Structure formats: C-alpha cells, structure tokens
Amino acid sequence: MASIMFYLLSLILLTATLLCIFQRNPVHAVLYLVLGFFSLAIMFYLLGAPLVAAWEVIVYAGAIMVLFLFIIMMLGLAPQDRPEGPGWQRWLPFVILMAAVLACTLVIIALDPAATAQGEPYSLGPQDFGEALFGKYALAVQVVSFQLLFAAVGAYNLGRIQRGKGKP
Amino acid sequence: MTPEMLSLSNSPGLFVGLMLLKLIVVFSVVMLMVAYATWCERKIIGHMQTRLGPMRTGWHGLLQPIADGIKLFFKEDIIPSQASVVPFLLAPMMILVPAIITVAVIPFGPDVTVSGLIVPLQITDLNVGVLYILAFAGLGVYGIVLAGWSSNSKYSLLGGVRASAQMISYELAAGLTIVSVFMLSETLSLREIVALQSEPLWGTFSFLPNWYVFTQPLAFFLFVITGLAEINRTPFDMPEAESELVSGFCTEYSSMKYALFFLAEYANMIVVSAIAATLFLGGWYGPLPSSLGVINLLGKIVAFMFFFIWLRATLPRVRYDQLMRMGWKVLLPLALANVVVTGFVVVLLQ
Numbered sequence: 001m002a003s004i005m006f007y008l009l010s011l012i013l014l015t016a017t018l019l020c021i022f023q024r025n026p027v028h029a030v031l032y033l034v035l036g037f038f039s040l041a042i043m044f045y046l047l048g049a050p051l052v053a054a055w056e057v058i059v060y061a062g063a064i065m066v067l068f069l070f071i072i073m074m075l076g077l078a079p080q081d082r083p084e085g086p087g088w089q090r091w092l093p094f095v096i097l098m099a100a101v102l103a104c105t106l107v108i109i110a111l112d113p114a115a116t117a118q119g120e121p122y123s124l125g126p127q128d129f130g131e132a133l134f135g136k137y138a139l140a141v142q143v144v145s146f147q148l149l150f151a152a153v154g155a156y157n158l159g160r161i162q163r164g165k166g167k168p
Numbered sequence: 169m170t171p172e173m174l175s176l177s178n179s180p181g182l183f184v185g186l187m188l189l190k191l192i193v194v195f196s197v198v199m200l201m202v203a204y205a206t207w208c209e210r211k212i213i214g215h216m217q218t219r220l221g222p223m224r225t226g227w228h229g230l231l232q233p234i235a236d237g238i239k240l241f242f243k244e245d246i247i248p249s250q251a252s253v254v255p256f257l258l259a260p261m262m263i264l265v266p267a268i269i270t271v272a273v274i275p276f277g278p279d280v281t282v283s284g285l286i287v288p289l290q291i292t293d294l295n296v297g298v299l300y301i302l303a304f305a306g307l308g309v310y311g312i313v314l315a316g317w318s319s320n321s322k323y324s325l326l327g328g329v330r331a332s333a334q335m336i337s338y339e340l341a342a343g344l345t346i347v348s349v350f351m352l353s354e355t356l357s358l359r360e361i362v363a364l365q366s367e368p369l370w371g372t373f374s375f376l377p378n379w380y381v382f383t384q385p386l387a388f389f390l391f392v393i394t395g396l397a398e399i400n401r402t403p404f405d406m407p408e409a410e411s412e413l414v415s416g417f418c419t420e421y422s423s424m425k426y427a428l429f430f431l432a433e434y435a436n437m438i439v440v441s442a443i444a445a446t447l448f449l450g451g452w453y454g455p456l457p458s459s460l461g462v463i464n465l466l467g468k469i470v471a472f473m474f475f476f477i478w479l480r481a482t483l484p485r486v487r488y489d490q491l492m493r494m495g496w497k498v499l500l501p502l503a504l505a506n507v508v509v510t511g512f513v514v515v516l517l518q
Contacts, residue, residue, distance in 0.1 A: 054299035062306020
C-alpha cells in the first residue's frame with residue numbers, strides 16, 4: 001500500500017513540477033511548485049520522517065514560496081493580458097492535482113503506514129533527527145551554514161553598492 | 169492492570185465514535201465562539217467608546233451574529249469580471265481551513281477513562297504537534313495573497329503584498345520564541361508540554377505551577393506580539409487598512425465569501441489564544457482543579473480574546489515601515505538572544 005502511495009505521489013510531484021515549468025504566468029507556476037512541495041512533504045511523512053515533512057511545509061511552502069509570490073506581485077511580473085479560453089479549463093490540472101494530494105493525505109492518515117509497518121516502526125522522532133544532524137553530520141551542517149552566511153553577506157554587499165551613487 | 173490507551177486496534181468502534189464526537193464538539197465550539205466573538209468585539213469596543221453597541225436584535229443584541237449571518241447569506245455574490253476565477257473562489261477556503269484544522273492538536277482537558285481505556289481529550293497528539301501548527305499558520309498566508317492577486321484590483325493587490333511581507337517577517341520571530349519553549353520542554357508534543365507545566369515551579373515552589381510564562385516571560389511577550397501580527401489584528405492590520413486600502417485583500421469580496429474571511433480572522437484569534445495558553449499558561453492545567461480542565465482552557469482563551477479586542481480599541485495602526493523595522497530589528501534579535509540565553513542556562517543547569 002505504502003509503495004503504491006509513494007509512486008502515486010511521485011507522479012503528482014513530477015506532473016506539478018513539469019506544469020510549473022510550462023506556465024506562462026509566474027503566479028500559476030508558483031502555485032504548481034507549492035503543490036509539488038506539498039506532495040514531497042507527504043512523501044517524507046510516508047518514508048517515516050514527519051519532522052522533515054513539517055519543515056518542508058514550513059520552510060519551502062510556507063516561507064520561500066510566499067517570498068517568491070511577494071517578489072512577483074511587487075515587481076508586477078504577471079502578464080497583463082488575459083489568455084483565451086474559460087478559466088476552469090486552465091485551472092483544471094491544478095484542481096485535479098490538489099484533489100489527488102488531499103486524497104493521498106487522507107488515505108495515509110487513515111491507514112497510518114508508519115504504525116502498521118512490519119517489524120520495527122520506522123518513524124524518526126525529533127530527537128533522533130537532531131542527534132543525527134548535529135552529531136554524525138555536524139561538519140556538513142557547519143559547512144552549509146557558512147555557505148549560507150557567505151551568500152547573505154554577498155547579497156547584502158551587492159544591494160548596498162547598487163543603492164549608492166549608481167556605480168560600484 | 170494499567171488501562172491501555174484507546175486506539176484503532178483495541179476498540180475500533182469506540183475509537184471512531186469518540187473521534188467523530190470530539191471533532192463535532194470542537195468544531196461547533198470554535199464556530200460558536202467565532203460567532204459570539206464578533207458580538208463581544210462590537211459590545212466591548214462600544215462600551216470602551218461610551219456607546220452601547222448592538223442593542224436591537226434580542227436582549228442586548230445577542231442575536232446580532234445570527235442576523236449578520238443571514239444577511240450575508242442573502243447578499244448578492246459578485247465575482248469581478250477581470251478576476252482570476254478559480255483562485256478567487258479558493259482563497260477564502262484556503263484561509264479558513266488552515267485556521268480551523270490547527271485546533272486538532274490543542275489538548276483541552278486531562279485524560280478520561282471510557283470502559284477501561286484511556287481517552288485523551290485532544291483530537292490528535294502528533295509528536296511534531298507544534299511544527300504542525302507552524303506549518304498550517306504558514307499556509308494560511310496563501311489565502312490572503314491569492315485573494316489579493318486574483319481580485320485584479322490595486323487595493324487588493326497591495327493588501328496581498330503587505331500580508332506576504334508581514335507574515336514572513338513575523339513568522340521567524342514567532343518560530344524562535346516557540347523554539348525557546350522546546351528547549352525547556354524537550355518535546356514537540358503539546359500534550360507532554362501541558363503535562364510538564366503541571367509540575368511545581370522549577371521543581372521547588374509548590375504554590376505555583378511550572379507554567380512557561382514564569383520561565384520564559386520574554387518569549388511569551390514576543391509570542392503575543394508576533395501572534396497579533398500573524399493574524400493581522402490591530403495594531404498590525406496593515407493588509408486590510410480601511411483608511412488607505414478600502415478593505416485590503418477582501419475589497420472585491422461579497423456575500424458568504426466575505427463572511428469566510430471574517431470567520432477566518434476570528435478563528436485565527438481563537439487559535440493563537442489557544443496556542444499561547446497551551447505553550448505558556450499551562451493549557452488546561454490550573455488555576456481551577458484539573459477536572460474542570462476545559463473551563464480552564466476556555467477561560468484563558470477568552471482572556472486573550474478580550475486582550476486582543478482591548479488592544480483594538482486602544483492602539484492606532486502602526487505605519488508599514490515601523491512594522492517592518494520592529495519585526496526585523498527589535499523582535500527578531502530579541503527572540504534570537506532569548507534562544508541563546510536559554511541554551512546557555514539549559515546547558516549550565518544540566
């Protein structure tokens with residue numbers, strides 16, 4: 001059962017990301033990407049990592065994609081002319097995919113594969129996750145966080161130069 | 169023999185029945201509170217401004233929420249011709265649903281025993297409970313942003329842009345204040361967090377409960393402020409600032425779709441009050457005895473709601489740049505410093 005759900009969710013994920021690439025309107029693209037992140041989060045839950053699933057929704061769907069939407073709306077990147085054809089036709093794939101994701105979520109919650117798994121339950125708690133992250137993979141986490149810091153400093157520097165007298 | 173926890177495997181019929189009962193009761197209580205929160209808000213603000221508030225429908229206007237509901241139901245439902253229809257229809261639902269399903273992880277009383285099996289008074293106890301709340305609080309933004317974008321009106325769009333920037337800024341600080349509670353509780357499950365708060369304060373003072381508001385006063389203070397900003401209440405109601413943006417993201421909405429935004433706003437108030445009560449004020453534990461746990465929790469929620477309404481009657485709306493400056497330059501550093509200090513203290517006390 002779990003593997004059927006896994007492949008179904010992967011199919012939804014791939015379709016949503018492909019549709020995201022082929023959208024002309026950036027707002028529609030963002031919505032498809034959010035749908036993709038949501039199905040990815042459910043896949044993480046299915047694989048026994050509820051914490052990673054929660055972070056996926058909080059960080060990617062809840063914060064980064066909202067930031068994308070903010071930028072798109074602020075810069076007015078959405079095309080002004082309305083495309084041809086009735087609205088429901090353009091939105092049909094989105095509605096179908098969303099319904100599929102919700103149905104999968106419902107099935108997974110009702111069956112709870114983590115609880116009915118054979119042998120050891122494979123759900124990874126917050127504590128195990130933290131121990132792995134800051135024990136076994138501590139060096140990798142440090143390196144990545146330093147890279148993020150460099151990126152933040154670089155972005156700040158670029159912004160500061162452009163805001164000055166126009167020339168670096 | 170110690171009684172077992174009721175689950176789907178040991179008594180499926182009872183489990184499903186009780187689960188449905190809990191769902192229906194919690195949902196109806198939240199909806200009833202939402203309806204009467206509007207009445208309370210109008211009455212309280214009225215009296216604070218030496219007016220009477222609604223008086224005509226029923227005794228002291230008690231039937232006003234029902235009259236409002238019927239009125240909104242029979243209003244014409246307008247969809248702007250240039251609107252993007254599907255997101256326009258989805259947006260009110262996308263803001264109401266996350267607000268209501270967050271209530272699922274709030275424990276509202278001590279465990280009860282039904283035919284020899286323990287039943288927790290909570291819809292579900294997730295081991296990542298608080299992260300679940302944060303996740304759905306983050307998804308609630310999409311409702312506002314999509315409402316603003318799909319209406320195809322400049323006021324709505326400005327409201328949506330403001331909402332997205334405000335939510336991202338304040339979510340960080342809100343998340344960090346909750347982190348400092350986790351560092352003390354060492355669990356993410358709300359049921360266990362409440363259980364930990366029912367012990368005596370710091371394990372020594374038996375006359376006070378171990379509520380995290382005593383250990384983390386700064387985090388509590390920051391959480392209430394960021395919570396207000398997250399749910400767009402005055403003084404942070406920039407996305408729907410009436411005096412400049414007409415009604416912000418819900419300008420183009422009418423009839424029941426407008427009512428859904430209204431419901432969502434009050435449902436969000438209830439949820440933030442319930443989370444603050446559970447994380448910092450002991451949830452259903454104290455001051456009344458634990459058998460009255462539900463009344464304890466409801467009392468704390470009502471107290472928070474009164475505080476939010478009081479703020480609306482008292483404070484003017486902040487300017488947008490003040491809002492952003494406060495979020496990034498005051499609340500975020502304070503929350504970070506609180507996390508660092510808590511970390512040091514936790515390590516030193518071990």
